[in-house]
Amino acid sequence: xxxxxxxAAISARGPRIIIYGLLILFAxxxxxxxxxxxVTSLKPLSEIQSGNMLQxxxxxxxxxxxxxxxAACIGVTCEGLKGFFWNSIRMVVPAVTxxxxxxxxxxxxxxxxxxxxxxxxxxLMLFGCFIPFQVVLVPMAQVLGRLGLAxxxxxxxxxxxxxxxxxxxxxxxxxxxxxxxxxVRAAMMDGAGFFRIFWRILLPASLPIIVVxxxxxxxxxxxxFLFGASFTSGDAAPMTVALNNLVSSxxxxxxxxxxxxxxxxxxxxxxxxxxxxxRYFVRGxxxxxxxx
Amino acid sequence: MxxxxxxxxxxxxxxxxxxxxxxxxxxDLVKQAPxxxxxxxxxxxxxxxxxxxxxxxxxxxxxxxYGFIVWTVVLSFSTSRLLPIYKWAGLEQYARLWATPNWYVxxxxxxxxxxxxxxxxxxxxxxxxxxxxxxxxGEGGLRPIFLYPMAISFIVTxxxxxxxxxxxxxxxxVMHSWGWTSFTFDWLINPDMAIYxxxxxxxxxxxxxxxxxxxxxxxGIDNEVxxxxxxxxxxxxxxxxxxxxxxxRPVFLSALIILLHMAIKSYDLVxxxxxxxxxxxxxxxxxxxxxxxxxRNAMGVGAASAVMMxxxxxxxxxxxxxxxxxxxxx
Amino acid sequence: MAFLEIDRLHKRYGATEILKxxxxxxxxxxxxxxxxxxxxxxxxxxxxIAGLEQITGGEIRLEGxxxxxxxxxxxxxxxxxxxxxxxPTMSIKDNIGFGLEMRKVPKxxxxxxIARVAKTLQIEHLLQRRPSQLSGGQRQRVAMGRALxxxxxxxxxxxxxxxxxxxxxxxxxxxxKRLHQxxxxxxxxxxxxxxxxxxxxxxxxxxxxxxxxxxxxxAEIYNRPDNLFVADFMGSPSMNLMAGTVRASGNGAMIQLxxxxxxxxxxxxxxxxxxxxxxxxxxxxxxRPEAITDIDGADRHxxxxxxxxGRVDVIEPAGSDTYVVTQLGGKEVIARMRAEAxxxxxxxxxxxxxxxxxxxxxxxxxxxx
Numbered sequence: 004x005x006x007x008x009x010x011a012a013i014s015a016r017g018p019r020i021i022i023y024g025l026l027i028l029f030a031x032x033x034x035x036x037x038x039x040x041x042v043t044s045l046k047p048l049s050e051i052q053s054g055n056m057l058q059x060x061x062x063x064x065x066x067x068x069x070x071x072x073x074a075a076c077i078g079v080t081c082e083g084l085k086g087f088f089w090n091s092i093r094m095v096v097p098a099v100t101x102x103x104x105x106x107x108x109x110x111x112x113x114x115x116x117x118x119x120x121x122x123x124x125x126x127l128m129l130f131g132c133f134i135p136f137q138v139v140l141v142p143m144a145q146v147l148g149r150l151g152l153a154x155x156x157x158x159x160x161x162x163x164x165x166x167x168x169x170x171x172x173x174x175x176x177x178x179x180x181x182x183x184x185x186x187v188r189a190a191m192m193d194g195a196g197f198f199r200i201f202w203r204i205l206l207p208a209s210l211p212i213i214v215v216x217x218x219x220x221x222x223x224x225x226x227x228f229l230f231g232a233s234f235t236s237g238d239a240a241p242m243t244v245a246l247n248n249l250v251s252s253x254x255x256x257x258x259x260x261x262x263x264x265x266x267x268x269x270x271x272x273x274x275x276x277x278x279x280x281x282r283y284f285v286r287g288x289x290x291x292x293x294x295x
Numbered sequence: 296m297x298x299x300x301x302x303x304x305x306x307x308x309x310x311x312x313x314x315x316x317x318x319x320x321x322x323d324l325v326k327q328a329p330x331x332x333x334x335x336x337x338x339x340x341x342x343x344x345x346x347x348x349x350x351x352x353x354x355x356x357x358x359x360x361y362g363f364i365v366w367t368v369v370l371s372f373s374t375s376r377l378l379p380i381y382k383w384a385g386l387e388q389y390a391r392l393w394a395t396p397n398w399y400v401x402x403x404x405x406x407x408x409x410x411x412x413x414x415x416x417x418x419x420x421x422x423x424x425x426x427x428x429x430x431x432x433g434e435g436g437l438r439p440i441f442l443y444p445m446a447i448s449f450i451v452t453x454x455x456x457x458x459x460x461x462x463x464x465x466x467x468x469v470m471h472s473w474g475w476t477s478f479t480f481d482w483l484i485n486p487d488m489a490i491y492x493x494x495x496x497x498x499x500x501x502x503x504x505x506x507x508x509x510x511x512x513x514x515g516i517d518n519e520v521x522x523x524x525x526x527x528x529x530x531x532x533x534x535x536x537x538x539x540x541x542x543x544r545p546v547f548l549s550a551l552i553i554l555l556h557m558a559i560k561s562y563d564l565v566x567x568x569x570x571x572x573x574x575x576x577x578x579x580x581x582x583x584x585x586x587x588x589x590x591r592n593a594m595g596v597g598a599a600s601a602v603m604m605x606x607x608x609x610x611x612x613x614x615x616x617x618x619x620x621x622x623x624x625x
Numbered sequence: 626m627a628f629l630e631i632d633r634l635h636k637r638y639g640a641t642e643i644l645k646x647x648x649x650x651x652x653x654x655x656x657x658x659x660x661x662x663x664x665x666x667x668x669x670x671x672x673x674i675a676g677l678e679q680i681t682g683g684e685i686r687l688e689g690x691x692x693x694x695x696x697x698x699x700x701x702x703x704x705x706x707x708x709x710x711x712x713p714t715m716s717i718k719d720n721i722g723f724g725l726e727m728r729k730v731p732k733x734x735x736x737x738x739i740a741r742v743a744k745t746l747q748i749e750h751l752l753q754r755r756p757s758q759l760s761g762g763q764r765q766r767v768a769m770g771r772a773l774x775x776x777x778x779x780x781x782x783x784x785x786x787x788x789x790x791x792x793x794x795x796x797x798x799x800x801x802k803r804l805h806q807x808x809x810x811x812x813x814x815x816x817x818x819x820x821x822x823x824x825x826x827x828x829x830x831x832x833x834x835x836x837x838x839x840x841x842x843x844a845e846i847y848n849r850p851d852n853l854f855v856a857d858f859m860g861s862p863s864m865n866l867m868a869g870t871v872r873a874s875g876n877g878a879m880i881q882l883x884x885x886x887x888x889x890x891x892x893x894x895x896x897x898x899x900x901x902x903x904x905x906x907x908x909x910x911x912x913r914p915e916a917i918t919d920i921d922g923a924d925r926h927x928x929x930x931x932x933x934x935g936r937v938d939v940i941e942p943a944g945s946d947t948y949v950v951t952q953l954g955g956k957e958v959i960a961r962m963r964a965e966a967x968x969x970x971x972x973x974x975x976x977x978x979x980x981x982x983x984x985x986x987x988x989x990x991x992x993x994x
Contacts, residue, residue, distance in 0.1 A: 186713075192697045192724075194728050195727050207714035208713055
């Protein structure tokens with residue numbers, strides 16, 4: 004969202020110094036953990052144990068990053084996070100793609116081809132977004148087992164598609180609701196059918212919501228822990244689960260610098276997406292959030 | 296699915312101008328009419344394509360959401376322990392659940408955590424939003440700083456705060472090296488205080504998003520009303536308190552719903568930050584469910600606790616969704 | 626057999642009946658305007674002709690062939706929408722060509738058709754642009770081009786000018802009329818603007834609450850409205866309608882209208898035969914503002930002119946004419962006087978009634994006598 008000159012801002016006559024001071028204070032609060040993670044990951048263990056965690060590293064080194072990526076012990080294997088990182092990638096890409104496509108089609112149907120009960124169906128799908136996932140863990144584990152997908156990336160892909168559908172449908176539905184019906188009617192009179200109207204008329208205008216949905220789903224699925232922890236074990240785990248295992252393992256010397264490097268590696272993809280396309284993400288959020 | 300993002304969801308729900316087409320007002324009841332498929336001459340397939348396309352998603356939802364809920368409810372009435380056993384046990388598992396001291400700890404913790412997490416996030420979110428709304432130079436640079444935590448995983452957040460608050464090497468050490476040698480901060484290992492570290496980390500992660508919601512709300516308020524109040528001579532504080540904040544009611548409602556359901560679903564953060572400990576000091580219903588189901592061989596009790604969680608959330612969400620979908624009738 | 630025939634058409638949404646048995650027809654090359662207030666069902670009627678909405682009963686025939694079960698794309702009908710409905714992501718050229726593309730018209734032929742239409746509408750220079758880069762009037766032209774290019778049997782227009790500003794609206798109105806005259810296409814046009822209806826139509830259908838009120842040429846509708854609704858709805862300012870009573874008098878009957886003080890008597894207009902008017906019958910006396918003038922402005926060819934004194938309440942100079950408001954029959958009455966007539970508020974001045982143009986209505990049924 005751009006700074007809107009005509010917005011409801013009130014020009015405070017009060018002491019603006021205080022306002023800026025407070026904002027900077029808050030900014031420090033939000034930035035501090037990230038800063039600490041970063042400097043810690045660049046320090047050798049000795050410096051961490053002897054020094055102040057806020058201090059910049061005396062001799063920054065990527066030793067901890069290299070170890071976290073390729074040599075840290077997670078469970079019984081000591082090959083770092085790299086395998087798990089690829090697990091997450093292999094999980095995220097198909098899950099995001101498929102759930103976004105389905106959501107777009109659902110949103111199209113629910114706004115432009117309404118039929119009796121469309122609202123109930125939407126309500127049912129929407130409620131699926133809110134349920135505490137604890138309530139589906141055991142049945143899901145059983146079903147994945149029966150399907151032969153237990154502790155596998157395809158299994159997690161399935162899970163994330165299923166429980167992401169509500170969100171993607173919601174996003175596209177709210178976007179397409181504002182898409183003029185007359186365009187659909189015009190295309191219909193021009194002789195375009197169901198898929199042609201979608202493909203030629205709606206989809207080319209959907210880039211903003213596609214970006215929002217993809218970013219949202221990517222963040223959501225990448226960051227998931229509950230499903231990963233429940234349905235995978237060992238080498239099949241996604242990044243978040245591996246990170247937790249690495250950090251909470253209690254064998255040997257606690258290498259805080261490796262922990263922090265690992266956490267940063269786990270956070271990097273989503274942070275990168277946020278930095279590159281955060282504007283879209285926030286805009287989508289805002290547009291979706293409170294335009295009553 | 297990390298619950299922080301789940302949070303944005305009802306936000307979206309609010310936004311939906313449910314079902315009203317945006318085309319300029321037309322007379323007649325055209326707006327009620329779907330462009331609907333003309334049946335003749337196009338064949339059954341075209342006419343029913345819409346339903347056909349929607350049906351896999353609907354089927355998946357019915358099975359994986361509602362079917363599984365029923366399944367879990369069935370488990371909660373069974374004698375299941377290590378593995379699912381479909382032998383009727385009546386309310387036994389619920390009785391057992393409510394006789395477990397740990398469950399009370401979990402509920403009490405959820406009360407503390409949920410209450411503080413919601414209250415502080417709302418307050419902080421609104422406060423920062425108001426600060427940012429004062430025609431701040433560099434707003435574009437500040438906003439992402441408050442928002443970035445929501446892009447990262449609760450596991451990362453937990454890991455970071457666990458280190459930051461590390462007794463001995465973390466905040467303690469910083470204060471000592473700055474000369475405040477008597478400073479101690481041991482909340483992470485103090486059973487009475489550990490739950491508050493979860494609150495801090497939770498607020499850190501979410502409040503930026505709440506801020507964004509409020510900021511959007513503030514920006515959406517009619518400028519002329521504010522000008523009128525200024526001409527009436529109201530001081531800035533009064534304008535916020537009497538005119539602006541009351542108009543943000545829908546935002547408060549959305550934010551409250553988001554935070555509430557995130558609080559109930561919180562799991563990852565506790566696991567990464569405290570692992571539910573020390574002891575069971577930071578047990579929450581979500582961690583309780585997980586450990587009883589998967590590690591303590593009490594699947595029935597776990598299922599019962601999951602059902603309790605679902606009912607709590609449903610009690611809030613169902614009326615909310617109903618009113619949202621109902622309000623603006625198409 | 627007419628070109629377009631609509632037969633006992635019904636349309637219902639649940640319990641609400643939107644169209645209550647519409648019978649209409651239109652000859653080839655005709656310009657039918659559906660006019661009526663908001664919610665009268667005119668847009669629904671148009672949509673049923675287009676096939677965008679299903680009908681509940683009756684029949685629609687085009688060139689004698691029943692089309693009500695055909696998909697919109699198979700009816701060979703084109704439509705211009707209120708919002709123009711230009712595809713936002715396509716160039717103007719693609720917008721115009723989309724319908725042909727869907728009908729698998731070869732590319733070369735398509736290009737030729739687009740070029741021809743663009744020339745007719747003078748939008749050749751816009752073909753590479755996007756809809757968002759066009760002004761309202763330009764979009765309007767493109768929307769018409771999209772309809773024209775397919776050379777359909779029937780054109781439908783759904784309030785196409787309502788999103789334009791006043792001046793542009795007048796220009797585009799002329800444009801549409803010219804287009805119709807040049808191409809001889811058959812058009813059904815929906816509007817709530819009765820001036821648009823009068824200027825464009827060869828045939829007007831006035832609708833209210835899903836029922837046809839009157840169908841006729843613009844002159845018929847304007848000069849001889851069938852009922853009070855049509856009389857009131859068509860024309861701006863609208864027709865003066867005053868409650869009165871038939872009184873027997875020396876040389877035949879008169880119509881008595883209450884004035885502020887006392888009452889006045891008007892002769893029976895020639896449009897009505899006195900036989901139909903038993904004494905003491907209540908009537909509504911209708912006369913358009915332009916038929917009430919100052920004496921010098923009165924129509925010299927009028928066969929029956931009557932002058933009545935009235936007090937000037939309000940004066941509204943409109944440049945070419947001056948509208949004068951007075952009171953008659955318990956209601957405000959608007960007269961149209963020459964701009965040169967010298968008037969002052971409060972004056973008692975003569976109002977010349979051209980009774981040739983006056984009409985009488987039955988207050989109970991609302992029908993014209």
